[in-house]
Amino acid sequence: MSGAVQAGYAPPTRPDQPDPGRRRLRFLVAAAAAWAVLLAGLTWWSVRHDPPTVxxxxxxxxxxxxxxxxxxxxxxxxxxxxxxxxxxxxxxxxxxxxxxxxxxxxxxxxxxxxxxxxxxxxxxxxxxxxxxxxxxxxxxxxxxxxxxxxxxxxxxxxxxxxxxxxxxxxxxTGCRPEGAGYRPPAADAAEETAAVRRALGDWGGAAGPVQVLVAPCPGGGTARSARAETAGAASASLAAAFGAGAPAVRDSVDVYARSGDPAVLAERVDDRIRVAVTTPCAA
Missing domain, CATH: 3.30.2030.30 (TBP-like)
Structure with missing residues (x-):
């Protein structure tokens, strides 16, 4: 038989020659594995060493x-x-x-x-x-x-x-690393706290713990809220505990709210009365 190759057929691969397709496949698999290892290493290093960017x-x-x-x-x-x-x-x-x-x-x-x-x-x-x-x-x-x-x-x-x-x-904030953690701002809220305690006394409740919440104002100073709650008698008047002041925004059996400096919010929730006295930031 002559050594001529019939048209339309690839010449056979000799036993001592590797298949080109298999050689290329092995190369692609090795390259992909190396890239995956490199990418994982870069991601690990970036998370721990790069400066904040996101x-x-x-x-x-x-x-x-x-x-x-x-x-x-x-x-x-x-x-x-x-x-x-x-x-x-x-x-x-x-x-x-x-x-x-x-x-x-x-x-x-x-x-x-x-x-x-x-x-x-x-x-x-x-x-x-x-x-x-x-x-x-x-x-x-x-x-x-x-x-x-x-x-x-x-x-x-x-x-x-x-x-x-x-x-x-x-x-x-959305999800963040904790770092040193959150430290809420603090400020004196004596006026707001005193108003809350007076209201608790008028309702016959114990002068219990008052929570003070603070936020900085755009033009300086702070917004401050003093909050507390007490078991309240059904006949207690929410409005009477705060005396004269700005006209009420809401005044009902269950909610009393008035704006001003400070602003007042008192409400019945189940068998308790909750009150918040707030000095907001200036408009």
Whole structure:
């Protein structure tokens, strides 16, 4: 038989020659494995050594002051359109910053009681008064008005209905490394605390612990809320415990709220009376 190769057929591979297809496949497998090892090594090194460049790498210690300033500004932009009161901070653990690292989330907020029930109107006024760089806006989600804004440093601000005639404004860090942890700001709140204790006494309750919450104001100074609760008699008048002052925004058996300096919010919840006395940031 002659050595000519019939057209349309590849010449056979001799036993002493490796198959080109198999050789290329082995090369691709080896290259992919090396790339995967290199990528994993770079990711591990970056997580532990690179300077902060994304939100997951900025710690709770760094983000906490941004949240505090955002909360103070929110009390200022509410102005006289409602009665604000600072809420206790919430720290949630167990979120994942990376597949290797746990994280924490901080949320602080302001509850606002309105004269009426038009939540959208208040949210729009708040959005209009926030700094332009926050890019605040109000839209409808699931049939409810919702405010969204960015306070910077990846801190998200949100506003939504918190019940009839009530708005909840929050600032949240998202999942972060804990770092040295969150340290809430502190300030003297003697006037607010004294007003809370007087109200507890008028309602016949013990002068129990008063929680003081603080947030820095944009123009200096601090917003301060003193909060407490007590078992209250059904006949106790919420308004009478605070004497004369600004006209009430709400005054009913279950809720008494008035703006001013300080602002007052008292309400019945089950068999208890809760009260918050707040000095907000100046508008």
């Amino acid at each position: 939100k997951e790498q900025r710690s709770l210690e760094q983000a906490g002051p941004v949240v505090d300033r955002a909360v103070g500004r929110l009390t200022a932009v509410v102005g006289r359109d409602g009665v604000p009161a600072l809420l206790p901070d919430r720290i949630e653990r167990g979120c994942r910053v990376t597949p290797l690292d746990d994280g924490v989330e901080l949320e602080r907020g302001v509850e606002v009681v309105l004269a009426g029930d038009d939540v959208r109107e208040l949210l729009q006024r708040v959005a209009d008064r926030l700094p332009a760089e926050w890019r605040a806006g109000v839209a409808t989600f699931d049939g409810e008005p919702r405010l969204r804004a960015d306070a910077g440093e990846f801190v998200a601000v949100e506003g939504r209905a918190g019940g009839p005639g009530r708005v909840l404004l929050t600032a949240r």
